[in-house]
Amino acid sequence: MADLTTIILTYNEELNIEECIKSVNNISKRIIVIDSFSNDRTVEIARKLGAEVIQNKFVNHAKQFKFGLDASNIDTQWIFRIDADERLTKESAEEIDRLCNQNKDTDINGIIIRLEVNFLGKKLRHGGIYPIKVLRVFKHGIGNVEARNMDEHIILSHGKTMELKNDSLHNDYKDLSSWIDKHNKYSSREMMDYFENLSNTDNVENLNKSAKTKRIIKFKIYYKLPLGLRSLIYFIYRYFFKLGFLDGKEGLIFAVLQAFWYRFLVDSKIYEKNKKIVRTKERVEGGK
Template identity: 50%
Template sequence: MISVLIITYNESLHIERCLESVKCISDDIVIVDSYSTDNTEGLAIKNGVRFYKNSWVNHSNQINWAIDNIDFKNDFIFRIDADEYLTPELVAEIKEVFSNQVDKKINGFNIKRRTYFLGRWMKHGGYYPTVLLRIWRKGKARCEDREMDEHMVLTDGDSTFLKFDFIDHNLMGINSWIDKHNRYSEKEVIEYYKSLSGRVESYELGEAKKNRLLKNKYYKLPLFLRSFLMFIYRYLLRLGFLDGKEGLMFYVLQTFWYRFLVDSKIYEKENDVNV
């Protein structure tokens, strides 16, 4: 069996769905909550998990706080967000893999994320598969110290890949998505200037390194133009239009609106614009 780590804040809409999908692969489910004001805690405790509270700084701080302060019962830890859940195929695969002794050289497992938007799988546009290190041997991984796009990275040993997917399906709707990504854009600007100054901590391994190199190339493109190019790349060249009306909304919002918003905030900062 493996331990499961879930970071939460006001996740009463999602938490039981997530817990239902992981309870059959784990006898040690741990939630680290940043003082939710909804019924997240009550629903979690009803489901028999270990529930901790820690003040919010960012995702990486919460994850590393859990790694440093919680005694996980099992040799491997699986991190999953509250609005994510496992496919039945992934559940079966995890049970099979961890029913036997894992090779001591393997300290991590990469898993494919399948993103849904307004109930539809974003299968094209280069968003699938997004491969992430989500299972690691206890004591052998850290989360990058970043405001945005933080990755779990191994500090020792090798990783391998699982065949099946987990699902990222937030149920909160468009208004919540826009509010969340407006907050994300502030963090993205912070990370942008950190990268320029060389103050970003990163182990630069595996999938994290590949994603970082791609983002560095993106930020070398001209301000504002790059958001248009990103949309064209995702929606047209990577066939995002095959994801229907939901795909049109997703790629406009995610690869154009959000990236244009980040650039607008960079422009505002660099030109000392007074509103």
Template identity: 40%
Template structure:
């Protein structure tokens, strides 16, 4: 795609699978300030690719393993002809104030600054989720071409700078607003829970490599809390305690009726589901040995990437 050539020298990369509800909004809001938009699609069957092409995006097809592996492949293999790369999900968009700040400040950054961090705003069924640790969340999403890589994790991956430092653009937020039904949301998070299980059990039994802690202070603190504090607590009990921490101690109840739905589903149900899947996998390993885990994962969940010779 050739966007506005007066725009900052940015390539936006979007990973998709059946995102027809979101991809048009996403590209429409990017094309005026990104010179290149690339969609890496995992064989959608709902018209996602057609919508993306009709709006001028480059579309590449590739089998999906996980977000980290897919995005790193895009960085390594696709022709990126701009100075900067933007990671954006199909259900995200940038507020006008943040776009204006990017246009103004990006060309002025010194050579030592190789990444830009933004604030994420979560919108759930039209409700801005402001409490329960969910705002602000700071994420590094914009970086100089060649200056970053993605942690190779099955979930909760971060972009890591190879060199230089990151600065914050805080004049506005980037917004995560998914338009799917609750049924689609729970289906997606069911898949996410499986990937969290693969990441947790895979690292414990050395089926997947252990990445070093993130260099970003906020990301490092979050990872430490998740792996050492939450990860060291008893299964199931930790999900309840985490929900109470978010909803009571961190004032999630101030988000109102829809906020309760969000914090209960995301802060309790989702983490309880992760624990149940970890427990299921641990029982399989206890009965049949650690070597049985990759084949069990392939048979029960369709994930073949940990099988010997799979390249996963």
């Protein structure tokens, strides 16, 4: 077994948490659930499966994960962050275990996992969705999380990364209403992230290649397009140019919701915030 601690962030994840914990159990010396005061059976299930549970009020994922790092008294060499709706396969778990053991004393300080998204019971293999590549396994004291409201990534202070060959799974078994509710909250945090980071878009050097590319495209290209038009361009790119239509009805639903609901909702909240800024400025100037 690798010298590894797994941290899982949860809120009302009773449908997902059991399979998530079981998927990492054989490679984790400790499994720590940082729970945002769930009101379902998440905590009960996690503890029954042997996980440690620490509860903390949720602000955003970055702060919650940072809290988990600070509050857990971690003494293992490696740390693995996994979301409750994600799970390792037998092959990806064995690969993580092997790479952690092989790189105890090397300059490989981070491991990038590959996620295959399952949406409405279908694996999405097109539309630029597959595979999602994220740095999730890192050596204790070398990796940390970005202080962002949304789209936060783990960054390394030094060293190299390597990528798994085997896929892990992103299988959210909740319904579309839950998906919409979650992404409504995401859109508010992404709006905040937009205003906080629009003028600070060059700090990407410590990100892995996939995260760096996406960050540059988002702030250097996507947000430079006209508000309202960019969600249409996003849909055309994902659904047609990246062949999202090959994923059938599920691919269509996913592309429409991502572009014309989520991305457009982010744009609408940015527009709303800008109007409030203008009104506030006008009131201040009018009061002079």
